[in-house]
Amino acid sequence: MKRIFSNLNILAAVLLAFVLVQLVNFIALTNPLRGNWSGHSYYELSDKTLQMLDELEYDVDITVFFQEEHALYHDIENLLEEYQYNNRNIHVEWVDPARDRARTEKLANKYGLTEAQVVVFDIDGTSKVVRQADIADSQIVNGRKEPVLTAFKGEQAFSSAILSLMQGEPPLVYFLVGHGEKRVTDFDQLAGFSKIGTQILRDNLEVKELMLSAENRVPEDASALVIAGPAQMMSSVEVELVEEYLNRSGRVMVMLDALKETGLEPMLQRWGVGLRNDIVVDLENTLRGSDVHIRRYNPHPITMRMQSIVQFILPRSVQPLAREMEGAVAEDRPSVAPLAMTSDKSWSETQVDDSNAKFDEETGDLRGPITLAVAIERGAAQELLDVQIKPSRVVVIGDSDFVSNGSMVGGNLDFFMSALNWLLDREELIAISPKPIEEIKLSLSRGQLKQLFWINVVAIPLVAVGMGLIIWYRRRK
Numbered sequence: 001m002k003r004i005f006s007n008l009n010i011l012a013a014v015l016l017a018f019v020l021v022q023l024v025n026f027i028a029l030t031n032p033l034r035g036n037w038s039g040h041s042y043y044e045l046s047d048k049t050l051q052m053l054d055e056l057e058y059d060v061d062i063t064v065f066f067q068e069e070h071a072l073y074h075d076i077e078n079l080l081e082e083y084q085y086n087n088r089n090i091h092v093e094w095v096d097p098a099r100d101r102a103r104t105e106k107l108a109n110k111y112g113l114t115e116a117q118v119v120v121f122d123i124d125g126t127s128k129v130v131r132q133a134d135i136a137d138s139q140i141v142n143g144r145k146e147p148v149l150t151a152f153k154g155e156q157a158f159s160s161a162i163l164s165l166m167q168g169e170p171p172l173v174y175f176l177v178g179h180g181e182k183r184v185t186d187f188d189q190l191a192g193f194s195k196i197g198t199q200i201l202r203d204n205l206e207v208k209e210l211m212l213s214a215e216n217r218v219p220e221d222a223s224a225l226v227i228a229g230p231a232q233m234m235s236s237v238e239v240e241l242v243e244e245y246l247n248r249s250g251r252v253m254v255m256l257d258a259l260k261e262t263g264l265e266p267m268l269q270r271w272g273v274g275l276r277n278d279i280v281v282d283l284e285n286t287l288r289g290s291d292v293h294i295r296r297y298n299p300h301p302i303t304m305r306m307q308s309i310v311q312f313i314l315p316r317s318v319q320p321l322a323r324e325m326e327g328a329v330a331e332d333r334p335s336v337a338p339l340a341m342t343s344d345k346s347w348s349e350t351q352v353d354d355s356n357a358k359f360d361e362e363t364g365d366l367r368g369p370i371t372l373a374v375a376i377e378r379g380a381a382q383e384l385l386d387v388q389i390k391p392s393r394v395v396v397i398g399d400s401d402f403v404s405n406g407s408m409v410g411g412n413l414d415f416f417m418s419a420l421n422w423l424l425d426r427e428e429l430i431a432i433s434p435k436p437i438e439e440i441k442l443s444l445s446r447g448q449l450k451q452l453f454w455i456n457v458v459a460i461p462l463v464a465v466g467m468g469l470i471i472w473y474r475r476r477k
Contacts, residue, residue: 043081045086045155053087054087057089061121062121063093064094065107065120070117080092123166167204171223173200174224176225179232180231181227181228184209187405212238222250225245225251229400231260239263252423253423258278273376274318276316280349291313294340296369297341298337300339309411310410312372312399316398317372318398319370342370347365373415378393
């Protein structure tokens with residue numbers, strides 16, 4: 001009888017232990033805690049992303065078209081786990097393009113996909129595609145044949161995709177035409193603007209062309225107006241229409257090429273920008289002599305995440321004139337911020353017809369650094385009777401060819417899109433910096449490798465065998 005009670009006591013203890021383990025598991029599942037013990041914040045979400053996820057009330061369906069063998073597979077997997085942990089409305093499906101052909105074809109038709117290695121975000125039937133190039137930067141290093149991943153931009157790309165879908169109706173960007181401007185409908189491999197037009201569409205924006213002479217007004221639904229390298233003079237009436245749009249809290253990007261008079265010069269001067277009839281030369285930062293590589297950026301929301309070189313082609317100077325406008329009323333005085341500057345040894349060349357041009361102060365040349373792009377803001381947002389006033393914003397760039405189809409290199413695309421997002425009040429899409437990928441290498445000498453071999457392959461197994469023999473021998477006694 002005593003043995004029966006003892007067995008029942010053991011059985012009850014086992015059952016209680018089982019119940020206790022299940023209770024602990026239930027509490028852990030319903031109240032999860034996560035910690036980062038890795039020593040770095042590679043997958044740790046920024047405050048901006050966490051705030052966005054707190055406000056996310058929609059179901060987000062994420063479909064990942066990456067093979068498990070891909071270098072970014074596990075990075076994407078770990079990052080999306082953080083998104084799911086912070087918001088249960090996020091649902092992730094993994095589709096292997098090589099093994100699950102039927103599912104891949106069905107979803108490719110649904111989302112209009114033409115390539116693999118993409119991540120698709122979907123909210124209520126509205127989707128956005130994030131491509132591999134948007135997730136990570138890569139470059140050829142040390143003579144390797146295959147590119148090496150240098151920076152992981154997954155959080156910036158994924159948060160931007162979700163946020164743009166949350167915003168609903170996409171902003172509408174107009175490109176001015178009628179004066180020889182670059183056109184997003186031009187597919188010329190060198191001078192066309194079709195690639196930048198495609199990129200704008202991928203960023204959940206709408207694109208239309210605008211001819212002011214036919215409309216007589218910048219449309220009310222315009223979120224931004226882009227004037228990309230006009231080759232002919234604009235009429236004074238058209239310039240007035242552009243400035244009228246600016247005065248009603250408009251957003252304008254002006255890209256002006258060297259040696260071109262456009263009619264916009266007087267208006268830009270009123271907004272604090274001076275344009276010289278020049279070409280900027282920077283012999284320290286050029287490959288062909290006609291291009292200028294920008295390595296110096298002024299702190300600004302547009303440039304805060306610029307880590308690549310922007311390559312301008314035959315650029316002109318864009319000089320801030322804020323000091324010359326001190327007589328203006330404070331509220332009406334434009335705030336002009338330089339964005340991209342050349343080196344100290346560059347100069348603004350006015351003798352543009354001289355093939356052997358060199359710096360000559362007597363002819364009006366200006367010594368560097370020379371500003372090639374500026375951001376202007378007027379009427380900063382203020383609260384007046386609980387109404388927030390939207391400021392006017394302008395970005396002026398001394399070149400338009402840098403984002404043509406044949407010049408999409410380096411950081412050119414990033415610079416253009418960052419400027420456009422700033423104009424559209426979408427700074428949250430440019431404020432999450434890429435995270436550099438650290439390549440950890442273990443360098444061992446031949447002697448150290450031999451030492452590791454003898455320890456791991458010989459000594460440790462021999463110790464295990466010896467311990468086993470000792471135990472066997474003692475048990476025999």
